[in-house]
Amino acid sequence: MKTENKKIKKKSGKTLQTAREASYFAKKMLKNALQAQEEGRPIGWSMVTWWQGELIARAIGAELVFPENYGAFCAATGGAEKHLEISDSEGYPATLCGYARNSIGYAKLLSDNNFVPYEGAPGGGLAKPKFFLASGTACDARYKWFQALKRYFTEAPVWTVDLPMPGTKEFFYKGNKELGLKYIVDHLKDYVAFLENLLGTKLDYDRLNEIVDQTFKTLALAHEVDILRRAVPSPMVGSDFWSIMIPHLYLPEDPEAYEFYKKVYAEVKQRVDNKIGAIPNEKYRLMFAELPPWHSLGFFGELAEKFGMAIVIESWNYHAILPIPEEEFEGVTDPLEKVAMLTYYKWTEYNKVALEYNVDPGFFMAAYFQFAKDYKTDGLLAHPLMSCRPATYTLLHTKNTLENKLKIPGVVIDGDIIDLRVFNEKEAFSKMEAFVETMDHYREERKKAGIAW
Amino acid sequence: MKDINKKTGLARAKDIYNHRSKRARELKAEGKKVIGYFCCFPPVEIMTALDFLPLRLLGDMDEPITVADGYLPTVMCIFYRSTFDLGMKGRFDFIDGFIGAHACDGAERTSYIWSNYIKTPCNFFLDLPHVDKGEAVSYFKGQLNYLKETIEGLAGKKLDIESLKEAISLHNKQRQLVRELYYLRKPDPPLINGSEVLQVMISIMMIPAEEGNALIQEVIDEVKTRQDIPDKKNGRLLVWGSLIDNIKFTDLIESSGLNIIIEDTATGTRPFWHDIEETEDPLDGVARHYLQEVKCPRTFAETDTSYKEDLENRYSYLKDFAKYWKVNGVFGNIIRNCDIHGYEIPAVKDYLESLGLPVLIIEQDYSTASLEPLRTRFQAFAETIG
Numbered sequence: 115m116k117t118e119n120k121k122i123k124k125k126s127g128k129t130l131q132t133a134r135e136a137s138y139f140a141k142k143m144l145k146n147a148l149q150a151q152e153e154g155r156p157i158g159w160s161m162v163t164w165w166q167g168e169l170i171a172r173a174i175g176a177e178l179v180f181p182e183n184y185g186a187f188c189a190a191t192g193g194a195e196k197h198l199e200i201s202d203s204e205g206y207p208a209t210l211c212g213y214a215r216n217s218i219g220y221a222k223l224l225s226d227n228n229f230v231p232y233e234g235a236p237g238g239g240l241a242k243p244k245f246f247l248a249s250g251t252a253c254d255a256r257y258k259w260f261q262a263l264k265r266y267f268t269e270a271p272v273w274t275v276d277l278p279m280p281g282t283k284e285f286f287y288k289g290n291k292e293l294g295l296k297y298i299v300d301h302l303k304d305y306v307a308f309l310e311n312l313l314g315t316k317l318d319y320d321r322l323n324e325i326v327d328q329t330f331k332t333l334a335l336a337h338e339v340d341i342l343r344r345a346v347p348s349p350m351v352g353s354d355f356w357s358i359m360i361p362h363l364y365l366p367e368d369p370e371a372y373e374f375y376k377k378v379y380a381e382v383k384q385r386v387d388n389k390i391g392a393i394p395n396e397k398y399r400l401m402f403a404e405l406p407p408w409h410s411l412g413f414f415g416e417l418a419e420k421f422g423m424a425i426v427i428e429s430w431n432y433h434a435i436l437p438i439p440e441e442e443f444e445g446v447t448d449p450l451e452k453v454a455m456l457t458y459y460k461w462t463e464y465n466k467v468a469l470e471y472n473v474d475p476g477f478f479m480a481a482y483f484q485f486a487k488d489y490k491t492d493g494l495l496a497h498p499l500m501s502c503r504p505a506t507y508t509l510l511h512t513k514n515t516l517e518n519k520l521k522i523p524g525v526v527i528d529g530d531i532i533d534l535r536v537f538n539e540k541e542a543f544s545k546m547e548a549f550v551e552t553m554d555h556y557r558e559e560r561k562k563a564g565i566a567w
Numbered sequence: 568m569k570d571i572n573k574k575t576g577l578a579r580a581k582d583i584y585n586h587r588s589k590r591a592r593e594l595k596a597e598g599k600k601v602i603g604y605f606c607c608f609p610p611v612e613i614m615t616a617l618d619f620l621p622l623r624l625l626g627d628m629d630e631p632i633t634v635a636d637g638y639l640p641t642v643m644c645i646f647y648r649s650t651f652d653l654g655m656k657g658r659f660d661f662i663d664g665f666i667g668a669h670a671c672d673g674a675e676r677t678s679y680i681w682s683n684y685i686k687t688p689c690n691f692f693l694d695l696p697h698v699d700k701g702e703a704v705s706y707f708k709g710q711l712n713y714l715k716e717t718i719e720g721l722a723g724k725k726l727d728i729e730s731l732k733e734a735i736s737l738h739n740k741q742r743q744l745v746r747e748l749y750y751l752r753k754p755d756p757p758l759i760n761g762s763e764v765l766q767v768m769i770s771i772m773m774i775p776a777e778e779g780n781a782l783i784q785e786v787i788d789e790v791k792t793r794q795d796i797p798d799k800k801n802g803r804l805l806v807w808g809s810l811i812d813n814i815k816f817t818d819l820i821e822s823s824g825l826n827i828i829i830e831d832t833a834t835g836t837r838p839f840w841h842d843i844e845e846t847e848d849p850l851d852g853v854a855r856h857y858l859q860e861v862k863c864p865r866t867f868a869e870t871d872t873s874y875k876e877d878l879e880n881r882y883s884y885l886k887d888f889a890k891y892w893k894v895n896g897v898f899g900n901i902i903r904n905c906d907i908h909g910y911e912i913p914a915v916k917d918y919l920e921s922l923g924l925p926v927l928i929i930e931q932d933y934s935t936a937s938l939e940p941l942r943t944r945f946q947a948f949a950e951t952i953g
């Protein structure tokens with residue numbers, strides 16, 4: 115086994131050159147928003163809606179900023195504390211999502227300062243929103259939080275794009291998928307009318323079509339990269355992924371994102387072809403669940419160095435959609451319908467796997483069953499986040515069922531998205547040290563049970 | 568109808584409240600099937616129409632959570648962690664069907680995890696849109712059809728429209744009776760206290776609708792003529808927020824100088840305040856009712872108005888409650904990690920305080936063991952509003 119990066123970069127843990135270049139897209143998003151502000155174009159504060167709401171907003175000329183990201187940014191740069199204190203003093207419970215509390219505090223400061231970002235606001239601050247694009251998907255915070263923000267931006271409307279989320283078994287009831295898609299399309303028509311009315315301009319459906327097509331292209335390529343990662347040794351690791359996901363999750367319609375993934379693909383492919391591992395002496399292949407401890411990504415470098423552990427695949431929700439079979443698009447010309455398919459298929463793509471293993475829900479947890487096989491993994495590193503709910507709710511359940519049904523053991527290491535001190539690197543490290551034995555044991559168990567890899 | 572223990576009215580409500588699954592087990596022994604459901608969104612009318620006993624699944628503030636810790640993380644709503652804990656301990660082992668619901672994160676994720684570990688002959692997950700628009704109602708109606716088909720399988724028969732219409736009338740009657748019961752709290756002091764009302768409310772969620780209706784009627788008749796009415800107190804309280812399902816909590820509040828007058832919660836007014844409209848296809852009325860009329864902040868009402876108008880749109884019913892029942896203070900009850908209500912706090916406070924109503928917000932741990940320290944806060948609140 116050869117390795118390209120003898121020395122894992124301690125701080126970021128990134129091993130790909132392209133991963134190092136990906137920060138360009140984060141900066142680009144910020145720059146676009148600032149430019150929009152200068153040009154007087156409308157700015158929306160948006161949740162990630164798995165492309166359901168963003169593509170349409172952009173097609174009509176709105177620029178989007180993502181307060182969830184801003185939360186991560188503030189936490190990493192030490193600017194969150196002040197915002198959290200304000201949120202608490204406004205009366206919001208301290209148990210709410212950390213990113214939400216951060217943006218509530220920031221919103222209060224912004225409104226008190228006549229909607230000019232305060233001096234020294236992290237990253238220059240977020241500009242005043244013309245509207246909020248909330249989401250009914252994944253967690254309650256994602257619409258309740260923006261609804262709460264109206265208190266500070268009294269005239270900005272809040273729009274919640276909703277997504278059907280039937281149970282796995284129910285999804286397969288005759289006609290239910292179609293019913294769900296119809297709901298989304300009708301709902302998106304309402305959303306378009308809302309935007310047109312608010313912004314005083316008509317949606318250009320040709321432009322939307324272009325955006326949607328480009329998005330599918332970029333996502334397909336990002337998925338190709340995921341497939342390459344099945345190779346042993348793993349050609350890239352979690353720390354690489356956390357950087358390269360930005361363009362496909364946030365800017366998939368940007369042709370530059372597509373060009374970028376071509377480069378990522380080439381770099382990863384070159385490693386696969388030459389059997390080059392991202393880390394030296396890969397011994398254990400791990401899945402990682404939820405967001406990583408951003409400030410301590412070097413931790414993964416340590417795990418690689420000391421134990422030969424590689425994060426070969428991570429949290430399903432941040433990955434590109436699995437390809438939709440061509441025939442599903444037959445006769446589909448309305449871009450709203452394509453958007454509906456994109457988001458709905460993403461959220462239900464592992465329902466078949468959920469049925470196969472008799473586990474629920476199909477989102478957030480079933481993917482790990484497929485990942486375990488496809489990526490030949492030895493364990494799950496679960497990183498529940500104290501103040502981010504959605505995947506955390508199912509992490510223990512995922513860990514239990516993976517152990518029971520596939521003999522893939524899991525280890526739980528607490529962390530948070532805002533209070534970065536929750537992650538105790540030393541303690542985490544000794545837990546991982548002990549986990550080596552557990553993985554060895556389960557390897558034997560899998561052999562005995564005739565479960566491949 | 569079988570009269571358990573020959574008790575009537577308030578005494579019977581107390582008995583059912585104390586032995587919540589007793590009647591269900593009795594009926595089950597007689598061959599009736601029981602469906603356990605989460606929160607106030609799975610339509611009980613459909614269950615009643617197919618001869619099931621709908622049984623609301625609740626937690627237990629008296630029971631320490633032990634088993635659930637290995638399945639549901641502590642950042643999740645403690646009420647649902649408790650409910651699941653009871654399920655894992657076999658408290659609901661007699662139910663034939665389980666209906667989970669996408670009411671809130673807690674209900675949704677617990678529904679999934681529940682059906683993985685607690686097996687019942689039949690289960691269904693009811694998806695519920697987050698918005699109340701027309702297209703959402705159509706989708707929801709579709710989900711109700713699937714729910715109906717699923718439990719038809721368990722019932723071994725098809726639902727006929729007439730039975731559904733009858734069940735709707737029966738449950739509408741229950742709604743009307745609940746409102747009548749609440750009207751008895753209008754005088755000062757109220758004719759019935761919060762703990763008694765809670766016992767009735769929990770009871771009617773544990774027994775068939777006809778029995779529930781008879782029970783409420785008995786209670787109304789008894790209360791109208793009773794001599795031992797509650798004492799007059801400083802505070803006439805509106806309770807808003809997460810549900811309360813244990814009288815140790817209401818007793819604590821009411822022994823702190825406050826009378827509970829009305830509860831805008833999932834065990835209070837929410838499932839009962841609006842009647843299901845009669846529609847040609849009864850499922851239309853049912854779908855509209857649950858998605859558009861059950862006033863829970865889990866359903867998002869789109870708004871492009873100003874903040875002030877938005878508050879009016881979301882909470883004007885609270886103003887009506889406060890005026891009609893002449894309340895002079897509001898207790899905002901938040902079960903820890905209940906995001907749905909947590910995000911509402913400053914907004915609901917803004918609104919209520921603009922009406923001149925003082926608001927006490929308490930986040931609590933859904934455990935009777937940790938109630939006593941709250942007493943001083945209620946007492947202080949009672950003094951300030953008196």
Ligand code: SF4
Pocket residue numbers: 182211212213214252253254255256501502503504531
């Ligand atoms: S809880 Fe997590 S997913 Fe939900 S809004 Fe907060 S950061 Fe986003």
Ligand code: SF4
Pocket residue numbers: 644645646647670671672673674809810902904905906907908
């Ligand atoms: S208390 Fe909140 S989170 Fe818990 S069940 Fe009620 S609405 Fe859901």
